[in-house]
Amino acid sequence: MHSLLTHQLARVTDNSGDVDVAALLDMVSQAYTEADLDRRRTDHAAQVMCQEMEQLNTDLYRLAHRDALTDLANRGLFHEVMARQLARAQDEGDSIAVFCIDFDRFKNINDTFGHHAGDLVLKQAAERMRKAARDCDTLARVGGDEFLLLQIAISQPQGAAQLANRLIKELAEPFDIDGHQTYIGGSVGIAVSPADGTNVDELIRNADLALYQAKEAGRGTFRFFEPAMDLRMQERRIVERDLRKALPAGEFELYYQPTVNLASNRISGFEALIRWNHPERGLVAPNIFIPLAEEIGFIVPMGDWIIRQACATAAQWPDDLSVAVNVSAIQFRNPGLAQVIVSALAASGLRPTRLEIEITESALLQDKDTTLAILHQLRALGVRIAMDDFGTGFSSLTYLQCFPFDKIKIDRSFIKDITENAGSLNIVRSIAALAHGIGMTATAEGVETEDQLRSIISEGCTEMQGFLYSRPLPILEIERLFLSKLRVQGIAAHTVAA
Known part of the structure; x- marks a missing residue:
């Protein structure tokens, strides 16, 4: 200046x-x-x-401590708050409760409506859960549809149970997605200090174990942690370890259950069903290891083995018998599935028309376009496609319009009550008429009594499968009871024709 x-x-x-x-x-x-x-x-x-x-x-603080989609606390902030509240509770002699919350059918939302719809549901669900809790409680989103909730200053477990019921009730209400209503539901696991843990990691781990048990109990419910849950989880880890060893150790075996043509009363084919011969436990039930195999992704190599083994075995049967193999939704997400089937057919020499692939509605729900593309590939080869457990899903009829299935397998839940429940009888009648009208085979599953057999025949079913005719049996028993007789009949028929 x-x-x-x-x-x-x-x-x-x-x-x-x-x-x-x-x-x-x-x-x-x-x-x-x-x-x-x-x-x-x-x-x-x-x-x-x-x-x-x-x-x-x-x-920067918000990015480090908040979930970007819901504006809830993230895992890091939740751990900080929980550590402070746990120390306070220990000093003052009261308790805190940790809730692990997981949605029951959220993946179906993403797969059916897209990720935008999934985000809308997550925001709505977060807001509902926030209102169900108190202002002093902390709600965090720690994964896709995984949430943690910290309830402080509780004197009795009933307070945690009441909050869990409110959360489940809120999540059971319909969600609006651009004018469409959809449902997800939720399951909750709870751990309470100090009985269930004295540090952050222990309490969250035990709440997660309780959540697993809530889902095992049928979903849409809650469970408090119990020490026995830890033992069950340890047992599950042992089963998982053994399951991974079972394939190279040759512990799997295929059993076969006949499918019978009701018009001719002759076997038309067999369904291949996997069994696990554990060296110490003996025969492990499929409902124990198959869901576990799907959960850990082991269903893919196990499913590949089933396809190859079933084709190789069926190639030794009379030419008019088919073999059916169940393929899960997870296998359809594997890009190599079609090549596995093609390779199995080529290696065994089995005609493609003698192989039947059974899928459930869940395979189409999870990735409809990819699944349909694979089905069309297989159909072009001559492989037959069946929809399993028909009638139990919400969109079974819709999928019949998307793909020309060869067979509908009517779920056993309808066959079980067919002689006592008019509703089940009408459903079986309608499905059989639908199948007949569009040129598909209608197979009744789970037929166990003569009365059920008479009912499905009168309602127009084409085939039956169930304990009334035969349980699933190992191949040596199938050979002894059925195949040897079929071969003799085939030779006799050929001799007469000659």
């Missing part, structure tokens, strides 16, 4: 060297005004920069 004043001073000095005082005062005032404006501009810029830094710090 000094150089500026020197320059301006020369402008207000006349030829005699006298200074124009008024002009000088005006000049000084102007200089100070400009200097003040410069200072103000500098202060404003500094203020803006400070505000931007504060906002950046706020944003």
Whole structure:
């Protein structure tokens, strides 16, 4: 500013060297005004920069501690809050409860409506759960559809049970997706300090074990942690370890159950069903190891083995017998499935028309386009396709429009009550008529009595399968009881024709 004043001073000095005082005062005032404006501009810029830094710090904190979609706490913040509240509870002699919450059918939302719809449901669900809890409780999203909730200062487990019921009730209500209503439901596992754990990791782990048991109990419910759950989880880990060893150890075996044509009363084929011969446990039930295999992804190599083994075995049967193999939704997500089937047919020499692939509606629900593309590939080869457990899903009829199935297998739940329940009888009648009208085979599953057999025949079913005719049996028994007789009949028929 000094150089500026020197320059301006020369402008207000006349030829005699006298200074124009008024002009000088005006000049000084102007200089100070400009200097003040410069200072103000500098202060404003500094203020803006400070505000931007504060906002950046706020944003960074939110990114580090909050879930971007729901604005709930994330795992890191939940652990911090829980550690503080656990220390407080230990000092004051009260309890906290940790809830593990998981949606029951959320994946179907993503697969059916897309991830945008899934995000809408997550936001709605988060808001409902937030309202069900108290302001002092902490709700966090820690995974896709996985949530943790911390309930503080509880004196009795009943308070945790009441909150769990509120959460389940809220999640059971329909969700609106762009004008469409859909349902997910939820399951809850609860661990309470100090009985179920004295540190953050232990309590969350035990709440997760309780959640697993809630899902095992049928979903849409809650369970408190019990020490026996830990033992069951350890047992599950042992079974998982043994399951992974079973394939290379040759412990799997295929059993076969006959399918009978009701018009000719002759066997038309066999369904291949896997069994596990454990070296110590003996025969392990399929309902124990198959869900576990699906959960850990082992169903893919196990399913590949089933396809190859079934084709190789069926290739030794009379030419008019088919073999059916169940293929899970997880196998259809494996891009190599079609090639596995093609390779199994080529290696065994089995005609494609003698192989039948059975799928359930869940395979189409989870990735409809990919599954249909694979089905069309297989159908082009000549492989027959059957929809299993027909009538139990919400969209069974819709899928019949998407793909020309060769066979509908009517779920055993309808056959079980067919002689006592008019509703079941009408459903079987309708499915059989539908199959007949569009040129499909209608197979009744789970036929166990003569009365059931008479009912399915009168209602127009094409085939039957069930304990009334035969249980699933190992191949040596199938050979002894059925195949040897069929071969003799085939030779006799060929001799007569000749």
